[in-house]
Amino acid sequence: FSTSQQAKRSQSTSAWTVGRCLQVCSTTSGRVLEVGLSGASISSRRPAPSRVPRLTRRIVPRSLADHLAALGAHPEPDAVLDAFTSWAEGRGLALYPAQEEAVLEIMGGANVILGTPTGSGKSLVALAAHAAALATGIRTFYTAPVKALVSEKFFDLVHELGSDHVGMLTGDAAVNADAPVICCTAEILANLALRGGERSRHVVTSCIEH
Numbered sequence: 001f002s003t004s005q006q007a008k009r010s011q012s013t014s015a016w017t018v019g020r021c022l023q024v025c026s027t028t029s030g031r032v033l034e035v036g037l038s039g040a041s042i043s044s045r046r047p048a049p050s051r052v053p054r055l056t057r058r059i060v061p062r063s064l065a066d067h068l069a070a071l072g073a074h075p076e077p078d079a080v081l082d083a084f085t086s087w088a089e090g091r092g093l094a095l096y097p098a099q100e101e102a103v104l105e106i107m108g109g110a111n112v113i114l115g116t117p118t119g120s121g122k123s124l125v126a127l128a129a130h131a132a133a134l135a136t137g138i139r140t141f142y143t144a145p146v147k148a149l150v151s152e153k154f155f156d157l158v159h160e161l162g163s164d165h166v167g168m169l170t171g172d173a174a175v176n177a178d179a180p181v182i183c184c185t186a187e188i189l190a191n192l193a194l195r196g197g198e199r200s201r202h203v204v205t206s207c208i209e210h
Contacts, residue, residue, distance in 0.1 A: 062090060064127070064160040068135050077107045080135045084128050096121060103128040123153075127160065130181050134165060143186045147172070154183040 067083040075083075084103065088095065095103065102114050102125045112129075114122050126142060133140040142157065144150045147170050154168040154175070167179030169188050184192075 062087065063162070064131055065162040065165065068131060071135060075135050077109070077132070080132050081107045083135075084131050088124075093124065095124070099125055107132055123156075127157075130157065130161065134161065134180055137180075139180050140182070141189050141192075142181070142183045143189050144183075145186060147185060150183050150185055157181055157183065 064084070064087045067087045071079050071083055098114070098116055099121050102112050105112050106129050114125055116122060130140050130142070142153055144153060150168065150170055154166060157166045161181055165179055166181045166183070167176035169177060169182055169184040
């Protein structure tokens with residue numbers, strides 16, 4: 001081969017090698033080096049920045065137990081009422097007139113029978129009764145006709161009042177049986193009342209949902 005032919009063949013081989021082995025690479029300046037059969041060229045195109053997920057802070061509402069703990073020992077009924085309403089407002093709950101009237105009576109120490117339709121918020125009134133009793137050291141029982149409802153209410157009350165304050169008694173299991181708030185069936189509560197006799201009248205507040 002002549003000198004000129006050897007030079008052209010060398011350039012062709014080099015271009016093929018570079019184009020074959022180095023398609024795209026990154027330079028130290030962050031720009032993209034594009035290499036093809038015809039040679040290399042510098043592009044001003046920069047790599048797209050990686051997307052970093054943004055961290056968001058989720059505000060968890062205070063539980064009812066937290067509101068009650070802030071009252072200290074032997075709080076006044078008005079203070080317990082304020083703590084309960086503050087908790088309800090924090091959860092976006094507005095009391096219906098029947099609920100408000102029943103809660104006021106309970107905080108005042110009255111016995112209350114709330115006969116309202118299903119879905120009208122009787123459980124919220126029962127929670128107010130548990131809160132009032134828990135703040136003043138009185139033991140309370142929440143009863144339901146079937147074990148499935150007892151178990152469901154147990155977890156609901158644990159969420160709001162704390163696992164140390166809530167227990168469950170059924171014919172099959174006993175969880176934290178000495179807790180100040182007990183979820184049980186009506187049969188269990190009746191047996192406890194019969195065994196306790198006169199003493200039960202002074203230590204039990206019953207929230208019965210049927």
